[in-house]
Amino acid sequence: MKEHSGHDVSPVFRPARLGSLELRNRVIRSGAYEGMCVDNGPSPDLVRHHRDLAAGGVGLTTVAYCAVSAGGRTFERQMFIRPGIVPRLREVTDGVHAAGGSASLQLGHCGSFSRNRDVPPGFPRGPSFGINRYGLLSGLPVGRAMTRDDVARTAGDFGDAAAMARESGFDAVELHLGHGYLLSQFLSPAANRRTDRYGGSLENRLRFAQEALARVREAVGADFPVLAKTNLADGFAGGLGIDEAVEVARRLQSAGVTALVLSGGFVSRTPFFLLRGDNPLKDMIEVEESRLHRVALRLFGPAVVRSYPFKEMFFLDLARRVREAVSMPLVLLGGIVSLDNMESALEDGFDFVCLARALIHDPNFVNRLKAGEVRRSACDHCNRCIAEMDRPGGVRCVLPLEGEGA
Numbered sequence: 001m002k003e004h005s006g007h008d009v010s011p012v013f014r015p016a017r018l019g020s021l022e023l024r025n026r027v028i029r030s031g032a033y034e035g036m037c038v039d040n041g042p043s044p045d046l047v048r049h050h051r052d053l054a055a056g057g058v059g060l061t062t063v064a065y066c067a068v069s070a071g072g073r074t075f076e077r078q079m080f081i082r083p084g085i086v087p088r089l090r091e092v093t094d095g096v097h098a099a100g101g102s103a104s105l106q107l108g109h110c111g112s113f114s115r116n117r118d119v120p121p122g123f124p125r126g127p128s129f130g131i132n133r134y135g136l137l138s139g140l141p142v143g144r145a146m147t148r149d150d151v152a153r154t155a156g157d158f159g160d161a162a163a164m165a166r167e168s169g170f171d172a173v174e175l176h177l178g179h180g181y182l183l184s185q186f187l188s189p190a191a192n193r194r195t196d197r198y199g200g201s202l203e204n205r206l207r208f209a210q211e212a213l214a215r216v217r218e219a220v221g222a223d224f225p226v227l228a229k230t231n232l233a234d235g236f237a238g239g240l241g242i243d244e245a246v247e248v249a250r251r252l253q254s255a256g257v258t259a260l261v262l263s264g265g266f267v268s269r270t271p272f273f274l275l276r277g278d279n280p281l282k283d284m285i286e287v288e289e290s291r292l293h294r295v296a297l298r299l300f301g302p303a304v305v306r307s308y309p310f311k312e313m314f315f316l317d318l319a320r321r322v323r324e325a326v327s328m329p330l331v332l333l334g335g336i337v338s339l340d341n342m343e344s345a346l347e348d349g350f351d352f353v354c355l356a357r358a359l360i361h362d363p364n365f366v367n368r369l370k371a372g373e374v375r376r377s378a379c380d381h382c383n384r385c386i387a388e389m390d391r392p393g394g395v396r397c398v399l400p401l402e403g404e405g406a
């Protein structure tokens, strides 16, 4: 690999501050579920995966979708945070730090989007009673409404989880407020039909997220970087739209969030709004363990899962609306596949760029861009990595590495 080629003077590759944290560059690996858990905690594969990303040059790597409690899991194998896994999480952060990178832990809760049967009777729960399409064939056909106690306890779980993340050596945490998981369900007028102080106006729908954030701040202190991944739009009529998303950003800025990672989509309704590109239905059917689910996917999959064509920087136009409204650091995400994309994001006023699939394809992408070895990712957004998450060994790209830079 060439050491210097002129690309390393790009502002993308210069150190940058994320609150109190100095990152070696402006490239963040997006939280992308790895499928590398053992006993609901990190496996040696997960340690290797994030160490490789750090060795490959990312400034900050995000360990994906860690539930804040056992009941907050979408599926049984998923990681949930507890004191017993702190030593194994520490191995992840030690590996990342030894490779010169920084590490963030994405903290989430599935709400009613669950097919995890390892829950007490009466769960899963979200903002309001409704059909749980995702759990329909797993014996969890409905999501019930959370009580005020559920809300308070879960906000506390976010705080405890953030404290454990910090204790595990993470340099930041990212609260998941998007993609149709719990806090996004509360934010979405389509999913939240409550009439108490957690439903109705935007102020009310945001209250739970703000309470969770307050518990997190109490737990980690004022200086610790706390990112939030938010929706620019849910991607369907009646869901959260860009005007409210802008207001959410303003309020999260006032509430002391360090940076926003701007995304969109609702996993139960518009999963490909957040990804764009091909629908890997055939592969998803292949890895599905439940026979019933396989049949349902075959029959109804094409009709219910809408596709969206891939476009580079596909959230840019919506994200600009947020950029105009707040002064806090913003992270542009979605279809960033080249150094040109990254540089134009910075020119547009975004502070960081966040990538998932380009780094699943090649964990060394940042180093190779910096060395001038490649100009763009060869990821063709086939989205088969989505199905690979559920195969032994976890997420990977099915394409060979050859052909980059063409």
Ligand SMILES: Cc1cc2nc3c(=O)[nH]c(=O)nc-3n(C[C@H](O)[C@H](O)[C@H](O)COP(=O)(O)O)c2cc1C
Binding pocket: 030, 031, 032, 033, 034, 064, 065, 106, 176, 179, 229, 263, 274, 275, 333, 334, 335, 336, 354, 355, 356, 357, 358, 385, 386, 389, 395
């Ligand atoms: C295999 C895979 C797993 C993902 N898992 C998560 C996840 O656990 N949490 C999350 O917030 N987003 C997840 N995403 C979405 C990505 O973080 C990102 O928002 C999306 O892929 C768009 O970025 P990209 O165009 O750089 O891939 C996942 C994406 C992929 C491809």
